Amino acid sequence: MNVLVINAGSSSLKYQLINVETQELLAKGLCDRVGSDEAMHKHGLDSDEICIHTQMADHDQAVAVVLETLTSGPTKAIDSLEEIDAVGHRIVQGGKYFDRSVIIDEDVIAKIDEMAELAPLHNKAAIMGIRGCQHHMPDTPMVAVFDTSFYQSLPPKAYMYPLPYELYEKYAIRKYGAHGTSHRYIAERAADLLEEDLRDLKLITCHLGNGCSISAVDHGIAVDTSMGMTPLDGLMMGTRCGSIDPAIVTYVMDKEGLSPQEMDDLMNKRSGLLGVSGISNDLRSVDEEADRGNERALLAYEMYSNSAKKYIGQYMAVMGGVDCIVLTGGVGENSAKMRRMIFAGLQTMGIVLDNERNMAGPREREISTDESEVLIVIIPTDEELMIARDTYELVHDLIDSDEVDYNPDMLLF
Numbered sequence: 550m551n552v553l554v555i556n557a558g559s560s561s562l563k564y565q566l567i568n569v570e571t572q573e574l575l576a577k578g579l580c581d582r583v584g585s586d587e588a589m590h591k592h593g594l595d596s597d598e599i600c601i602h603t604q605m606a607d608h609d610q611a612v613a614v615v616l617e618t619l620t621s622g623p624t625k626a627i628d629s630l631e632e633i634d635a636v637g638h639r640i641v642q643g644g645k646y647f648d649r650s651v652i653i654d655e656d657v658i659a660k661i662d663e664m665a666e667l668a669p670l671h672n673k674a675a676i677m678g679i680r681g682c683q684h685h686m687p688d689t690p691m692v693a694v695f696d697t698s699f700y701q702s703l704p705p706k707a708y709m710y711p712l713p714y715e716l717y718e719k720y721a722i723r724k725y726g727a728h729g730t731s732h733r734y735i736a737e738r739a740a741d742l743l744e745e746d747l748r749d750l751k752l753i754t755c756h757l758g759n760g761c762s763i764s765a766v767d768h769g770i771a772v773d774t775s776m777g778m779t780p781l782d783g784l785m786m787g788t789r790c791g792s793i794d795p796a797i798v799t800y801v802m803d804k805e806g807l808s809p810q811e812m813d814d815l816m817n818k819r820s821g822l823l824g825v826s827g828i829s830n831d832l833r834s835v836d837e838e839a840d841r842g843n844e845r846a847l848l849a850y851e852m853y854s855n856s857a858k859k860y861i862g863q864y865m866a867v868m869g870g871v872d873c874i875v876l877t878g879g880v881g882e883n884s885a886k887m888r889r890m891i892f893a894g895l896q897t898m899g900i901v902l903d904n905e906r907n908m909a910g911p912r913e914r915e916i917s918t919d920e921s922e923v924l925i926v927i928i929p930t931d932e933e934l935m936i937a938r939d940t941y942e943l944v945h946d947l948i949d950s951d952e953v954d955y956n957p958d959m960l961l962f
């Protein structure tokens with residue numbers, strides 16, 4: 550079964566065509582700056598990438614460009630649209646409505662629209678992507694896969710904020726989490742790698758990149774996560790501050806005369822590695838400067854590692870221990886130095902990094918010593934494959950049972 554995975558942003562549309570049974574990636578690409586005169590289409594499996602200026606006034610036209618590219622000319626991956634059995638859409642915010650992936654119908658679209666309140670740019674863009682696909686492939690089943698659904702299992706003591714309860718009732722202010730599809734993928738893949746049942750494991754999953762999040766996954770169920778009502782919470786990131794004393798917000802607004810939007814901008818775009826180092830949001834550039842003796846770069850580097858270390862400790866306490874810590878994301882997969890700093894000094898907690906294994910490249914592997922009580926593994930994430938799998942499970946079941954509803958046991962948790 551071929552699944553087209555669509556990840557629509559406000560002015561972009563990423564896609565992958567995946568054969569789910571063989572896990573083969575048949576094609577992938579990106580429509581960028583959709584709606585502007587500089588709209589650009591990139592297509593190809595890395596080595597044979599093409600990059601062309603193409604008119605794309607909106608997401609509907611971007612979908613048309615993608616489908617044309619997949620079915621004709623030198624880029625052809627399939628003979629006709631009939632070879633796309635289903636489409637899986639990444640949705641950032643499912644709010645309270647979705648604790649799993651679902652087949653898309655008008656009711657689902659209405660709820661995604663309602664939840665746009667919490668992620669305006671992302672959810673509105675996702676709906677444009679869905680509408681575009683519906684227009685060009687009216688008979689193809691579509692599935693919505695939510696970044697937040699993995700965290701609908703959090704208990705109230707983890708998702709509530711200690712604010713007046715009415716704010717939760719009036720505005721649904723609570724923790725929703727983010728990066729859930731990535732955490733779900735690496736949790737499941739780690740269990741496979743360890744040849745264990747996920748339901749027998751206590752995992753701490755760490756997605757460390759430009760955006761960062763850490764989750765506690767207790768016997769297959771997410772019980773806590775570092776991102777909050779928005780993806781600004783939790784760890785220090787590339788440009789985001791993560792958790793800070795909330796009193797700083799009003800204090801800085803007052804001192805600097807900032808509007809709410811300007812303060813939001815400061816915390817989301819001008820903080821984190823970039824804000825502290827004054828150099829870059831990219832860890833490699835910060836590291837290079839730290840090596841040259843730049844003290845702010847070194848401080849930023851140390852703060853990033855310390856932030857991750859603290860969440861690992863927290864979540865061990867939350868779950869009463871941990872069997873395995875899983876790392877992914879640009880930093881988690883690639884930076885041996887950052888991993889060394891995060892795990893330094895954790896021997897007394899049964900966590901021992903193996904220096905040689907740690908240095909051995911970015912592939913999927915175990916990097917703890919044989920004696921370490923807690924395993925540490927690297928799993929390159931694959932959110933698109935996870936979306937394709939969910940889509941397959943729902944659509945396959947739909948076809949098999951000839952019903953609109955589906956069997957939750959077919960899902961992963």
Ligand code: ADP
Pocket residue numbers: 757758759760761787830831832833834878879880883884885
């Ligand atoms: P995003 O959250 O935008 O998806 P990524 O997961 O791609 O980000 O991670 C980007 C981060 O990964 C950058 O800070 C980059 O410096 C870092 N990174 C990528 N490769 C390496 C590497 N080989 N060594 C150290 N850091 C790396």
